Amino acid sequence: MFSGVFTALVTPFRNDRVDEEALRRLVNDQIDNGIDGLVPCGTTGESATLDVEEHLRVIKIVVAEAKKRVPVVAGTGANSTKEAIELSKAAQDAGADGMLQVTPYYNKPTQDGLFHHFKTIIEAVPLPTVLYNVPGRTACDLLPETLERLCALDKVVAVKEATGSAARAAEIIARIGDRLAVLSGDDATAFALYALGGKGCISVLSNIAPKDMSAMWDAAVAGQWNEARALHYKLFALSQGLFVESNPIPVKAALAMMGRMTEEIRPPLYPLSAKFRDKLAQQLSQAGLL
Template sequence: MKLEGVLTALVTPMRGDGIDTEALERLVDEQIQAGIDGLVPCGTTGESPTLSHAEHLTVVEIVVRATRGRVPVLAGAGSNSTKEACELATACKELGADATLQITPYYNKPTQSGLVAHFTAIAEASGLPMVLYNVPGRTGCDLKPATLAELARHPLVVGVKEATGDMIRAARIRELCGEGLSLLSGDDFTLLPFLSLGGHGVISVGSNVAPGLFVALCRAAREGRWDEARALHYRQLPLSRALFSVTSPEPIKAAMAMLGKIEPTIRLPLQVLPDDHPTRAELRRVLDTLELRP
């Protein structure tokens, strides 16, 4: 299974205390019509830490159903409990997901050999392809390139979402793992250099609001039109700065609400950005510059 291009880390629209099913279905259609290459429900951007298990699987089910096989669905199904991750991944397979996204276990901080055992157990329990997600800034657990290379020998480990923003590391992963492993950026800021080093695409937050921009950037790079890709990269940077000026997904949900795509609801311990928050003004300015309007 080869994943490349732009995969959107979908927000989870909420209304009151529940999932806004209609808004989520609309988002799926809008993303696919904009040319997106895949959808990633129930990641950090989708507020997976505050979804119940039932809600988590409901979101995956809605996205799979609404996608209708038009693009791959890479369902977030990770946990710091190997048993729980096995159960989630197996459930996502039964719901029709094409693959799962598996984060490194957070808080309990396993060793590198523990990571190998953890991810191998999930692959064998679910039988579903998976992309490993390395974001030590959030998890306190770092999947080292050599460990990733060891895991990449497993036929169900098909990719990595590398979110450190470290281009030396990105190059080392490509060097160790070669072309066979889908190398996906988890950091919109460094997308262009990541692609230039042999990356295949991105799991993006910004593509929630500007899918066409990110699709055009990745396609230009893939086709060797680097001057165009560079111009598009600098065009998206102000958006990335605004979207990560405070803890994500607070800004992306605010931006989506400004565009009339979702309600601004977000679950504690994250909060709706106050009306007078400086990030709101910056988001409005950037959205206007990109000619993104309701």
């Protein structure tokens, strides 16, 4: 279940409400273009500024629209272990196939604290679990030795490794790559992680380029490395352009330029700065998306 390209879905808004029609279109566009799985309510989905009702509504829409064609891994992580359990139980009831658990942010737990946080959640909600390490946003780094301890828990099936470090990814794959799927959480380094033995990625870029992201993974799996490399470089400038400001600000601007949804984003995030707009449009055009 946990290999290939999973899209970290944006959450479309219109007039400060979830744009359910745009979300349904996005889900179907992803599946029609070969994406292997969907991840609603993660960082890219602005989970931090969704209220609980919105959070669960988004998960329910994605599950309903996916119709079991691809797995849905719901973002249900929280700064509070108790809240993460409550969200995870609700996602399980909504039909999610798995859960994405980010490291807690702001309160900065120790490695033992991280281990027991995840263990407590998984024991309460036995869904297949993708752990999510993104220290650049959380100020909390899930170290390889702690990840190895967590592998002993039956439901830990994958890790979204978003440090952007090929060396870190290689260390994890060398230690425990035979026990769980290591997924890239950074589009710019996805190709490198595939070459190291990674099992796929959870992608921001695939919101706008699902066909090419899927094709790059398929080529890598088939050993067609020249083709995979060519797709990597075709998308490389755009993959960097999507992070000139905090994710998902640029990808929402890109989707709006493509006519897929409004650019609306929840405060305290703010629409893409004017100085980056022409460059982003140029990158979309160069990638054949405009």
